[in-house]
Each structure stands twice: as structure tokens, then as C-alpha cells.
Amino acid sequence: MRLNVIGILAAIICFIFCLIIQGYYLSTSIGLAFSLFIIIDFITKLGKVFPLKEFILLIASLQWIVGAKISYSFGKTHHKYYMYVDEDVYMNYVVPGVIALCVGLFLINTSMPIKKIKDLFNEENKKRNIKIAYTLIFIGLISSLSTKFFRIPSLAFIIFLATLLLYVGVSYLFFLFPKRKWLFFMSTLGVTLILSIESGMFHNLLLVASFFGFLVIPSRTNFFTKLTLISIGVFFMYMLQVIKKDFREEIFSGKNVNSIEVFYTLIEREFIVKNDDIESHNNLEEEQKNADANNRLNQGWIISRVLENVPSKKPFLGGSTIWEAIEASLLPRFLAPNKKGTEQGLINFKEITGLLLSKNASMGLSLIAEFYANYGIVGGWVAMFIYGLFIALIIKYIINKLGKGSYLIVLWLIVFFFQVVKAETDFIKIFNHIIKSILFFMIVNWGLAFIGIKLFTRPINKIEEKK
Numbered sequence: 001m002r003l004n005v006i007g008i009l010a011a012i013i014c015f016i017f018c019l020i021i022q023g024y025y026l027s028t029s030i031g032l033a034f035s036l037f038i039i040i041d042f043i044t045k046l047g048k049v050f051p052l053k054e055f056i057l058l059i060a061s062l063q064w065i066v067g068a069k070i071s072y073s074f075g076k077t078h079h080k081y082y083m084y085v086d087e088d089v090y091m092n093y094v095v096p097g098v099i100a101l102c103v104g105l106f107l108i109n110t111s112m113p114i115k116k117i118k119d120l121f122n123e124e125n126k127k128r129n130i131k132i133a134y135t136l137i138f139i140g141l142i143s144s145l146s147t148k149f150f151r152i153p154s155l156a157f158i159i160f161l162a163t164l165l166l167y168v169g170v171s172y173l174f175f176l177f178p179k180r181k182w183l184f185f186m187s188t189l190g191v192t193l194i195l196s197i198e199s200g201m202f203h204n205l206l207l208v209a210s211f212f213g214f215l216v217i218p219s220r221t222n223f224f225t226k227l228t229l230i231s232i233g234v235f236f237m238y239m240l241q242v243i244k245k246d247f248r249e250e251i252f253s254g255k256n257v258n259s260i261e262v263f264y265t266l267i268e269r270e271f272i273v274k275n276d277d278i279e280s281h282n283n284l285e286e287e288q289k290n291a292d293a294n295n296r297l298n299q300g301w302i303i304s305r306v307l308e309n310v311p312s313k314k315p316f317l318g319g320s321t322i323w324e325a326i327e328a329s330l331l332p333r334f335l336a337p338n339k340k341g342t343e344q345g346l347i348n349f350k351e352i353t354g355l356l357l358s359k360n361a362s363m364g365l366s367l368i369a370e371f372y373a374n375y376g377i378v379g380g381w382v383a384m385f386i387y388g389l390f391i392a393l394i395i396k397y398i399i400n401k402l403g404k405g406s407y408l409i410v411l412w413l414i415v416f417f418f419q420v421v422k423a424e425t426d427f428i429k430i431f432n433h434i435i436k437s438i439l440f441f442m443i444v445n446w447g448l449a450f451i452g453i454k455l456f457t458r459p460i461n462k463i464e465e466k467k
Contacts, residue, residue, distance in 0.1 A: 064423060104389040129172055170184055192208055309352065365426045370426055416434065
């Protein structure tokens with residue numbers, strides 16, 4: 001792994017500033033410096049490689065460290081979404097845990113340069129790749145439309161994975177028709193935005209935009225241009241967090257409302273039209289709005305709640321939720337009739353945090369909180385390292401085995417890691433997604449080969465592993 005010298009220097013300066021000038025705790029200073037390094041490293045690699053590991057770390061660092069520090073700075077601004085333990089207690093566990101995750105992820109290094117993907121879309125392979133792209137888009141569209149007319153709970157996750165094939169197919173188009181890639185990019189995100197507004201759920205939009213961005217940003221794009229693009233994305237996320245609560249209350253109220261019109265009205269009210277009422281807001285009200293937005297982005301309040309609740313009110317679980325997740329994902333129902341479903345994550349959340357949720361609320365513990373609840377502080381660090389190593393091995397397996405060493409498999413990573421990259425996801429959802437997506441890919445690969453469509457003709461341009 002090539003060292004990012006600029007990132008290291010920036011992190012050192014950040015550490016000194018936070019520790020000496022700001023007077024932050026040592027663990028907080030290390031965490032913020034580490035987060036800055038991850039941000040710079042991610043931006044630097046963007047457009048040159050497919051930064052999957054960096055993206056996992058970026059989201060974890062922002063939601064577990066940076067968001068938590070912002071919440072500590074604001075103080076208690078909400079009756080439920082606040083930091084339940086002191087900052088030093090929180091950071092002393094979380095920061096080493098994130099670093100342990102980083103070590104595990106990069107202990108096995110696999111290079112995924114975008115240039116190598118482009119090399120596979122030559123004239124010789126163009127006809128075959130066009131056929132693959134259109135077939136995947138067709139399957140994805142049919143799967144997406146099918147959810148509008150019928151729902152089969154036992155097949156819901158498989159259909160969800162099938163809808164992701166649409167985005168895999170569009171990814172092929174980025175390289176097949178590079179002059180039109182931004183048209184494909186904007187058109188697909190536009191449709192996804194409309195679907196997200198209608199459903200009131202925006203995770204899919206943000207993740208699709210991220211995975212697409214890894215593929216379409218030119219390699220020669222300078223650092224500040226990439227930083228600007230990311231800043232625009234972050235501001236869009238901030239807008240969503242500001243209006244999300246009011247938006248969902250409107251569209252889920254049972255009234256016959258136009259969700260797109262409600263969405264635009266709320267955006268206009270908060271960010272475009274400055275009427276007398278908005279201009280009269282004082283600094284305290286603006287600070288409250290920012291605090292509320294951060295509370296919804298910050299996963300740290302949940303982690304802090306677990307740190308407060310376990311083991312003082314609920315004993316350590318000793319790995320029970322982890323083994324339940326492995327059993328649920330690997331064993332068929334006839335061998336384990338009492339195995340847990342993915343809804344178990346919400347049950348675990350309520351039991352481990354001791355919090356009651358509203359009827360429509362759905363929250364996840366996050367891995368770092370779940371590992372603590374099972375194994376304690378040191379055990380949690382070890383578990384984070386093992387998890388990072390597990391993800392690294394899965395990436396290697398997907399590329400070298402499932403993809404037969406072809407760089408084309410990188411375009412399929414959105415299927416394998418769509419849920420995995422999210423920092424708020426609990427272990428049962430992550431492990432279930434990984435196992436079932438691998439089985440799903442095997443079936444799709446076999447099915448396409450059966451009708452004469454081979455995804456990978458031969459192990460060309462095999463992934464290079466840096467030593």
C-alpha cells in the first residue's frame with residue numbers, strides 16, 4: 001500500500017492542533033487526525049482506483065468519530081439523540097476500534113485500478129459487453145417493476161439483489177460509451193431520486209451515487225475538483241437530513257399528497273426562499289437545526305447508549321448475536337427451524353440499548369456497538385480487526401474466484417457490498433447480505449452462461465496484489 005504523504009502530514013498537523021491548541025482528549029485528537037487522513041486518502045484515490053475499503057472506513061470515521069465529536073460540542077439538544085457517556089470514555093473505545101478495522105482491511109491488499117477496467121472494453125469485447133449490459137438492465141428493470149405489483153416476503157431480498165443488476169448494467173455503459181457516461185449517470189440518479197422521494201427512503205440514492213462516482217470521475221481530476229464534488233454531495237445529504245423528518249410526516253400522514261411537490265416545497269422553504277420568518281431566526285435556532293441534522297447522521301449516540309447500558313443494566317452477550325447471524329445466514333430453515341431473521345437486528349437494538357422505538361422507526365446498532373455488547377472493550381477491538389480482515393478476504397475471493405481474475409467483477413461490487421458499507425448496519429444484515437449476494441451471483445452467472453452469455457471469458461488482466 002503506497003503511503004499518502006500529504007495525508008500523513010495533514011493528519012499530524014491536525015493531531016497537534018486538536019491536542020495542544022484545542023485541548024481535546026488524546027483519543028479524540030487521534031480519531032480526528034485519523035479521519036482527516038482517511039478523507040484525504042479517499043479523495044486522492046478517487047478516479048484512479050475503486051476505493052471500496054477506503055469508503056467503508058470513510059463512512060465509519062465520519063459517523064462514529066467526527067459526528068460524535070460534533071454532538072459532544074453541541075451538547076444535549078435532543079431527549080433521545082445525545083451522547084450518553086463522557087467523551088473520553090466513548091473515544092477511548094471507538095477510535096482504537098476504527099483503527100483496528102483499518103488494519104484488518106488493509107492487511108490483505110488488492111488493487112482495483114479503474115484503468116484496467118477500461119482496458120477490457122475494447123472493440124474485441126464490445127459486442128459481448130453490450131449484450132451483458134442490456135441483459136442486466138432488463139433484469140434489473142423487470143425486478144424493480146415487479147415490486148410494484150406483488151410482494152413475496154420469502155423472495156424480497158433476492159428481488160432486491162436483482163434490482164441492483166440495473167446499476168451493474170449501467171456501470172457497463174459508462175465504459176462502453178464513455179462520451180455519454182455523464183448522461184447515463186445523471187439519468188439513472190434522476191430516476192433513483194424520484195423513486196427515493198416517493199418511498200421517503202434516501203439510502204439507495206446516496207449509495208448508488210457513491211458507487212457510480214467511483215467509476216465515472218476521470219483519473220486526471222485534481223484534488224480540489226474532487227473535493228468540491230464531494231462537498232456538493234455532503235451538502236445534499238445535509239439538506240435531506242434537515243427536511244427528512246417533516247417530509248416523512250407529510251407523505252406518511254395518510255393524506256393524498258404529491259411527494260415530489262412536498263419535497264420541493266420543503267427544500268424551497270429551508271434553503272431557497274428567505275422570508276421574514278426565516279430571516280428572523282436567531283443563532284440559537286440555526287444551531288439547533290444543525291444539531292438535529294448531525295444527530296440524524298451521527299451513529300455515535302447509539303454507540304454511547306450501548307456503552308452506558310452494557311454491562312451496567314444488561315450483561316455482555318458473549319457472542320450470541322454474532323453466532324445467531326452466522327447460523328441465520330449459512331443454515332437453511334429445515335436444518336435450523338428457529339433461526340433468526342434480519343428483523344432480529346431491530347430486536348437486538350431494543351434489548352441492547354434499552355430504548356423504545358416508535359412504530360415506524362428502524363435503527364441499527366452498528367458493528368462497533370454490537371461487538372462491544374458481545375465482547376467488551378478489548379474483545380470489541382479484536383472483533384473489529386477480524387471483521388476488517390474478513391471483508392478483505394471476501395473482496396479477494398470475489399475478485400479472484402467469482403470474477404476469475406477479471407477486473408470486470410469490480411462493476412459487480414455494488415451487489416456484494418450495497419448494505420455492507422453502511423456504518424449503521426448490524427452484523428446479521430451484513431453477513432446475510434454477503435452470503436446471499438455471493439449465492440445470487442453464482443446463480444445469475446450460471447443462468448446467463450446457460451443462455452449463452454458469459455460474464456468472464458477467460459482470466460485476463462488478473463488482479464494485481466501489491467506486496
